[in-house]
Amino acid sequence: MSEKLANPAPLGLMGFGMTTVLLNIHNAGFFPISAMILAMGLAYGGMAQVIAGILEYKKGNTFGVTAFTSYGFFWISLVFLILMPKWGWADAADEFAMGCYLLMWGIFTLFMFFGTLKAPKALQVVFGSLVILFFLLAAKDFTGSAALGTFAGFEGIFCGASAIYLAMAEVLNEKFGRTVLPIGEAQAH
Secondary structure, three states, rough: OOOOOOOOOOOHHHHHHHHHHHHHHHHHOOOOOOOOHHHHHHHHHHHHHHHHHHHHHHHHOOOHHHHHHHHHHHHHHHHHHHHHOOOOOOOOOOHHHHHHHHHHHHHHHHHHHOOOOOOHHHHHHHHHHHHHHHHHHOOOOOOOOOHHHHHHHHHHHHHHHHHHHHHHHHHHHHOOOOOOOOOOOOOEE
């Protein structure tokens, strides 16, 4: 008899979703970067996603391992990009460097999006909106457009909210043994 394993995806999705919403409320112009965002980035966006990724390994889910550990370390690296200059450990990244950083994450996410094409529609929305978010944020840094940054913030709130929805759908649907929140079933292979 094989052991039943819990689904680690809701943990990773919530860590990603909640942290993404909070950072993008900042990007939309509602409040400045503060310890609240940095702490969420390290703890829930970062460490919780890395833990979820490690747990996906046990389930044999290569996509989950790659996604959750990568985006967990994205959050940790983003926090260090902000804090290292403040601590005197490195020079701050300029807008071009940050644009390159975000562009690379956008390219990675585009490839990951292709991996969702046979997954539930809700996961496609999360990754599709994240591709758009990374490319918008990169374009904002390359152009210096504050308006583009604000628009990206609102798009990022949607992206994070879509991950929160999927996480809660997976938890509630499993708990109740039926569809409480629809996710758009996966296509047959």
